[in-house]
Amino acid sequence: MDLFRDFRNPELVKKLLKAIEREHDGKPLRIMEVCGGHTHAIMKFGLNKLLEPLGIEFLHGPGCPVCVMPKERIDQAIAIARQPNVILTTYGDMMRVPGSESSLIKERAHGRDIRMVYSPLDSVKIALENPDKLVVFFAIGFETTTPMTAALMEVIREQKIKNLLVHVNHVLVIPAMEAVMHESKIEAFIGPGHVSAIIGGKAYVPFVEKYKVPVVISGFEPTDILESVLKIIRQKNNREAKVEIQYTRAVSWEGNTKAQELMAKYFEVRDKFRWRGLGDIPRSGLKLKDEYSQYDAEVYFDPILPKEPIDDHKLCICGEILKGKAKPTDCKIFGTACTPQNPVGACMVSSEGACAAYYKYLRHQLSTV
Ligand code: SF4
Structure with missing residues (x-):
């Protein structure tokens, strides 16, 4: 396996883009990724800019563990x-x-x-x-x-x-996906690669059956993400909603059963947990x-221990971003009062946060337009 030959190969990227263009019906398609690693890959490789003209939009969900900590x-x-x-x-x-x-x-x-x-x-x-x-x-x-x-x-x-x-x-990632399903119009998910290596593809089946949206578990390279988008489009065209694993080099259907056993030995699910920007989510x-x-x-x-919920800074729209209702650039203080050096909200602090990804890569995208 060679990173540049297999996953960042411009010819493969062009091929996948052509297939997406050919097979997508051109209608707006909103795909949420729920992993900060995917958000950063999408921004780093400019995949948002490549797919926007085709009507495909990425929403950046609650996938950064630091960002969601209240x-x-x-x-x-x-x-x-x-x-x-x-x-x-x-x-x-x-x-x-x-x-x-x-x-x-x-x-x-x-x-x-x-x-x-x-x-x-x-x-x-x-x-x-x-x-x-x-x-x-x-x-x-x-x-x-x-x-x-x-x-x-x-x-x-x-x-x-x-x-x-x-x-x-x-x-837990799946209760968070459920919570955002009630907030935004999301037509498909790019499933998180690292979480899924532990919980396996089968963990998403009840979610997909309930909400009838495709979940494609993806790797983190440009060809991985584009192939996942293509798989989503194919499911849509076939009027299907199922769990697929694109990231087969790391994720299996069963997941890491040893890790699952170890987690089950020590932990139990709380009745509810408060998420920054999303509030209380049952069994999350x-x-x-x-x-x-x-x-x-x-x-x-x-x-x-202080236990009372505390609101975010009044200008911070991190919560709206995590729900898929806003983009970092919609925030009035993005890149001015809020920067990675002086973060106002959690989405700018973490290396996995959506605001940090936009700050790091968006200026480069704009300068190359
Ligand atoms: S730019 Fe800063 S203040 Fe604005 S939403 Fe992001 S983290 Fe919050």
């Missing part, structure tokens, strides 16, 4: 980090996400012990090196990262580590099972 959960991380003798660990993307008044990076500048980790298991080393401190891993992400948090739980229990807790903020988040509550930072720190 402010009160960030405030909870900050409240924990402010406790004496606590070391808070989390992924780098979380550091600059604004809470109600502060962010983890600002708290670190004020002397809190907050550390970026590349893997949840890095927290184990930190806990072992600091036996007099309580280490709390602030866990975020879709089903892609949940198995790694479950693996951390395995290690904590096997090694009987007493000074390491987990604050669980893992979310995970928590540690009650039998593991001794490792649960939400239980341990319960009395000091």
